[in-house]
Amino acid sequence: MQITVCVAVTPSTETKVKVAPDGKSLDVAEVKFELNPYDEFALEEALRLREARGEGQVEVLTVGDGSQKEEIRKCLARGADSAAILKADTSAADSAAIAGALAARIGAGASQVVFFGKQAVDGDNSQVPAHVAVALDWPLVGKVSKLAFDGDSFTAQREIEGGVEIIEGRLPAVFSAEKGLNEPRYPSLKGIMAAKKKPLEEVEVQLEAARVTCLSLGLPPARPEGRIVGEGAAVAAEVVRLLKEEAKVI
């Protein structure tokens, strides 16, 4: 069984965000990049599926400028069999363009299952899995928190507001992983040594023109300092008045 994991390399969640002088992109000068945290669950689920089947190949795909290599190598160290970086200028790309490149590659191969993280923590758009599913004309189950396979059928569980949804379907299919789908493994030293010898392809691709454009990027306004109105029950009325008239939240 061929299994594909689509990943993104995103700024570390510890990043202190700074906007670049152009006002519409991130200043990446001091940013540390790492594998999108949700993609760790996607990769782990793919590895577990391959291990449960006792056969198969896990391929990791990403779209980027090539600087993602070290993080992609870590996916190989964790146990993926091969990887490809679909190389393109992504500076102005939108989710549909990224998805187009991924879907073209997946559609041309023999993959039966595609895993994503539920969203990439940079843009937080959660769009790429859906675009890929549409392009392939495969079903998508998003934000999966539990997944089981039986031959070509699958049962997926999703956490929804106030409950749990159970979904059944057949492969081929696209899944996006919710946090907690599994406990991702660490790359072992042997895995890291073996990763050197695994294929990591770089393929030049042409992205479709973006249909949406980011106009500006800004930081949220600094929170104003708190104000002490007074003490005790006597000030309750004043607090209510301020919440209504100044803060306009009630």
Place this chain on the structure above:
Amino acid sequence: MEPFEGVDYMNFDSLLTEEERMIRDTAREWVSRRVAPIIEEHHRNATFPDELIPEMAELGFLGASIEGYGCPGLGGVAYGLIMQELERGDSGLRSFASVQGGLVMYPIFSYGSEEQKDRWLPPMGEGKAIGCFGLTEPDFGSHAEGMITRAEDKGDHYLLNGAKMWITNGCVADVAVVWAKIDGRVMGFLVEKGTPGYSTRRQKHKFSLRASVTSELILQDVKIPKENLLPGTENINMKGPLSCLTQARYGIAWGAIGAGMACYDAALKYGADRIQFGRPLNSFQLYQRKLAEMITEITKGQLLNLQVGRLKEAGKMHPSHVSMAKRNGCYWGLEIAREARDMLGANGITDEYVVGRHMCNLESVKTYEGTHDIHTMIIGQRVTGLSAFAN
């Protein structure tokens, strides 16, 4: 637990290979996620985190530089980086890995028979067998060669008598590499747990390396089979144990800097949040002077360790190189920990913060595997050609 971003003042990472960085990052993340949240509790209760042994084994941290026998066969720098990260967690954890890999697996690998290697190396790498190293005795520390422990050749077996002290992993070890004299020559023997006459006693009430098992080994008419002699140690006297110490000291050099990194990181974060006289401690000159001193010594220590590591990989490392790195790492690791303790003020004496634990641990680390002064004399001997040791 918040992630640790490392201490890299002048792009030290650019001197590492992609593979080395990946190995370091694996160890770093594992320590942040698995060790940091539980280690204070173990330190408080004086227990070793046994639950981490299978994970360390799975990741390949036990005997990481051994080639073959299911071990990863890492280069010197990658191995050193693992030790740095483990000790950033706790010196006891790094000690466990150093003893298992550098002091037990290494001599079995280097001086053992094929049967001994096949029997012990795979389970030790998998964390299913634990080892300890018995060289130091109650009355012979720095002067290890003066050891009293004796082995007698009884024809079909050896008879061992003596006692060893300050032995990491002693009580929990399945096999001990015990150094004993036969006719005045030091040789290494494998003594297995449960052998009649062989017993261990835990050394309690330590204020240092509390999350590590330290023991006495008692050998009273212990009969061990002939095949338990490490054959390669028969004719090399003290070179046997000293070569093991070189391996372990190498890891300590990296580890002590790792503990220093943890303390620097704690002091820097504390100084950002702690407001006195209306501004953060980090904004005061005296506080900055201390931080500047710490990061300068960490950076120098990293570069020294790296060069020794590259020499190790090239087969050109001399034990006196390791002495310099071990002496330097421990001295500055401890100084940084003490300074950090001071910078955290009263908070520095509680185990809410890591610095007090590291400070106490590093007192042991500075002492064991060759004290600061012993390494001073090794360096002195190297540069003058004259031995300042007694006799």
